Amino acid sequence: MQYTSPTKTGYFGKFGGKFVPEILIPALEELEAAYDLIRDDPSFEKEYLYMLQEYVGRPTPLTFAERLTEHYGKAKIYLKREDLCHTGAHKINNTVGQVLLARRMGKKRIIAETGAGQHGVATATVCARFGMECVVYMGAEDTERQKLNVDRMRLLGAEVRPVTSGSQTLKDATNEAIRDWVTNVEDTFYIIGSVVGPHPYPMMVRDFHRIIGDETKRQLLEKEGRLPDHIIACVGGGSNAMGIFYPFIEDESVKLYGVEAAGYGVESGKTAATFAKGTPGVLHGSLSYLLQTHQGQIALAHSVSAGLDYPGVGPEHAHLFDIKRVKYVPITDEEAMDGVRLTSSMEGIIPALETAHAMAYLEVLMPTTSSDELVVINCSGRGDKDMGTISQFI
Amino acid sequence: MSVERISSVFTKDRVDPVMALFITAGYPEPSVTPDLLLALEESGADIIELGMPFSDPLADGPTIQYSSEVAIEAGTDLDKIFGMVKEVRQSSQIPIVLMGYINPILHYGIDEFFKAASESGVDGFILPDVPVEESTLIEEFCRKYEMALIYLVAPNTSDARMRLIDSKSQGFVYCVSVTGVTGARDGDQVATSVQRFIDRVKQNVVHNPVLVGFGIKSHEDAKRISAGLNGFVVGSALIDTIRKNYPNSDWLDQTKAFVRDIKFGK
Numbered sequence: 001m002q003y004t005s006p007t008k009t010g011y012f013g014k015f016g017g018k019f020v021p022e023i024l025i026p027a028l029e030e031l032e033a034a035y036d037l038i039r040d041d042p043s044f045e046k047e048y049l050y051m052l053q054e055y056v057g058r059p060t061p062l063t064f065a066e067r068l069t070e071h072y073g074k075a076k077i078y079l080k081r082e083d084l085c086h087t088g089a090h091k092i093n094n095t096v097g098q099v100l101l102a103r104r105m106g107k108k109r110i111i112a113e114t115g116a117g118q119h120g121v122a123t124a125t126v127c128a129r130f131g132m133e134c135v136v137y138m139g140a141e142d143t144e145r146q147k148l149n150v151d152r153m154r155l156l157g158a159e160v161r162p163v164t165s166g167s168q169t170l171k172d173a174t175n176e177a178i179r180d181w182v183t184n185v186e187d188t189f190y191i192i193g194s195v196v197g198p199h200p201y202p203m204m205v206r207d208f209h210r211i212i213g214d215e216t217k218r219q220l221l222e223k224e225g226r227l228p229d230h231i232i233a234c235v236g237g238g239s240n241a242m243g244i245f246y247p248f249i250e251d252e253s254v255k256l257y258g259v260e261a262a263g264y265g266v267e268s269g270k271t272a273a274t275f276a277k278g279t280p281g282v283l284h285g286s287l288s289y290l291l292q293t294h295q296g297q298i299a300l301a302h303s304v305s306a307g308l309d310y311p312g313v314g315p316e317h318a319h320l321f322d323i324k325r326v327k328y329v330p331i332t333d334e335e336a337m338d339g340v341r342l343t344s345s346m347e348g349i350i351p352a353l354e355t356a357h358a359m360a361y362l363e364v365l366m367p368t369t370s371s372d373e374l375v376v377i378n379c380s381g382r383g384d385k386d387m388g389t390i391s392q393f394i
Numbered sequence: 395m396s397v398e399r400i401s402s403v404f405t406k407d408r409v410d411p412v413m414a415l416f417i418t419a420g421y422p423e424p425s426v427t428p429d430l431l432l433a434l435e436e437s438g439a440d441i442i443e444l445g446m447p448f449s450d451p452l453a454d455g456p457t458i459q460y461s462s463e464v465a466i467e468a469g470t471d472l473d474k475i476f477g478m479v480k481e482v483r484q485s486s487q488i489p490i491v492l493m494g495y496i497n498p499i500l501h502y503g504i505d506e507f508f509k510a511a512s513e514s515g516v517d518g519f520i521l522p523d524v525p526v527e528e529s530t531l532i533e534e535f536c537r538k539y540e541m542a543l544i545y546l547v548a549p550n551t552s553d554a555r556m557r558l559i560d561s562k563s564q565g566f567v568y569c570v571s572v573t574g575v576t577g578a579r580d581g582d583q584v585a586t587s588v589q590r591f592i593d594r595v596k597q598n599v600v601h602n603p604v605l606v607g608f609g610i611k612s613h614e615d616a617k618r619i620s621a622g623l624n625g626f627v628v629g630s631a632l633i634d635t636i637r638k639n640y641p642n643s644d645w646l647d648q649t650k651a652f653v654r655d656i657k658f659g660k
């Protein structure tokens with residue numbers, strides 16, 4: 001199959017678009033034009049790859065998970081080690097790309113939204129590195145739950161603004177960041193942290209993360225001489241998953257699994273499983289799947305993992321779901337905790353709670369595999385940030 | 395009726411500015427909305443913009459976020475809003491424009507929504523998160539039920555785009571006076587550099603009347619900012635006034651007094 005999404009107007013199949021106030025249209029057009037310029041600009045690529053290599057620590061290893069493989073006694077398991085990126089998660093691939101673009105556009109002020117604080121830290125980090133003003137919006141409830149990351153951002157020179165509107169979590173932080181952007185559109189660049197938002201963000205954030213999949217492909221060809229049979233990644237907004245999936249979309253033999261957070265269970269009413277329970281709708285500038293009420297209000301999501309605790313999902317995932325190229329599966333809070341224990345005790349890697357959802361899916365997938373198959377899991381982040389939550393479960 | 399009902403307000407020989415008032419449906423309580431709308435008309439409102447509350451109003455400031463939360467909490471949904479409009483229509487021909495975000499409409503079903511709105515006596519729509527790029531579907535149904543689709547222009551909207559928006563709009567064009575979210579502002583903030591923008595709007599929006607909004611909270615603001623345009627919109631300042639007085643026994647009188655002051659001066 002040939003895969004060319006998105007269209008010029010920002011549609012992945014019937015999802016995506018630009019559902020934003022008029023004030024933001026010129027800003028999105030300016031961003032699109034600037035992004036078009038740098039996409040094929042070797043000098044930008046050089047700058048971006050230099051930063052990824054010398055600052056982020058890429059390429060990240062593709063680690064053979066020997067004991068996990070023995071444990072299941074089926075397919076060989078590899079971990080793409082995004083947890084080894086500077087700041088502890090894949091998020092920084094994107095913030096490096098966007099901050100370099102912001103500099104080229106002459107923007108002086110950066111804003112971002114954050115849930116657990118990982119994207120906020122990754123944004124504050126690159127802003128410190130390039131000496132740019134940085135304001136991070138974070139739900140007031142999250143600033144309490146993730147105090148360590150708030151302190152990290154402040155140490156890095158960012159201003160953290162607690163958001164007290166709505167549910168005081170990621171979706172409200174995103175609303176507030178958009179309101180800031182609407183107000184300060186002339187000099188401000190909004191670094192969105194996932195493959196969500198209006199066009200061109202879902203495409204641009206995907207492109208800045210595709211290095212995960214490109215490296216995986218190259219590394220596995222070196223190690224095994226072939227493509228993987230299965231790739232697993234967790235999906236909240238879906239940036240790490242798009243990053244590793246994208247270079248494999250046209251490789252039809254590679255099965256792709258997006259693991260979403262079921263919270264207490266898909267039918268519990270306390271879930272973040274957007275594909276299991278959601279319907280199409282518009283949130284934060286694009287048409288995608290959403291958790292919503294019978295009145296079309298946005299529902300509150302729940303997941304033990306703050307990074308997956310979001311009622312929407314990127315529009316490209318909605319398209320990949322629709323065309324059945326990716327299988328989306330739910331994993332509960334409890335199963336994710338088992339994933340943390342398993343990966344920590346067997347591989348000496350404490351995964352982020354988000355990543356643990358992908359790990360937990362091994363329990364479902366591995367029995368169906370055979371010993372001549374290859375499984376890659378995107379190990380999207382490290383779990384140090386989650387020790388407060390994890391401690392309550394062990 | 396719809397588009398004509400809006401247009402009938404903008405008569406050629408009209409000298410005073412048209413006053414449109416925004417109020418969130420279901421605020422301060424769903425049961426009072428119909429009477430409140432009639433009271434607004436009685437006090438001088440020429441057009442009602444009735445807000446359809448949404449959980450994530452990203453173009454709105456704290457005041458409308460608050461009124462939306464209260465309204466949703468009290469059970470305001472689209473069917474209840476159509477009921478409110480029907481009730482008002484029994485005794486009033488004031489143009490009523492629904493203003494809100496696209497998601498609840500998509501969830502309701504686009505065709506069903508426009509049909510029900512039309513039957514209840516709604517005349518038009520302002521959908522701040524549906525720019526012309528995304529309006530194809532909506533336009534089709536607005537035409538089908540002969541209702542007005544009102545677009546917004548902002549200070550950073552280019553001349554060419556203003557002309558495009560003018561050609562797509564019906565009823566009037568909503569001119570956002572400042573870059574930012576909704577909310578009452580100090581007069582100076584609104585005045586700054588707004589004149590050059592208003593001049594551009596006058597040059598480029600030629601097929602539709604223009605109402606200016608965002609930040610207006612007094613008669614003086616309204617007079618100054620709408621000079622040369624067809625009128626103005628007040629929303630957050632009205633809701634702030636209700637919030638200050640509700641549920642005191644004289645809240646409705648205070649609200650009417652505020653509206654008259656805006657329209658005629660103290």
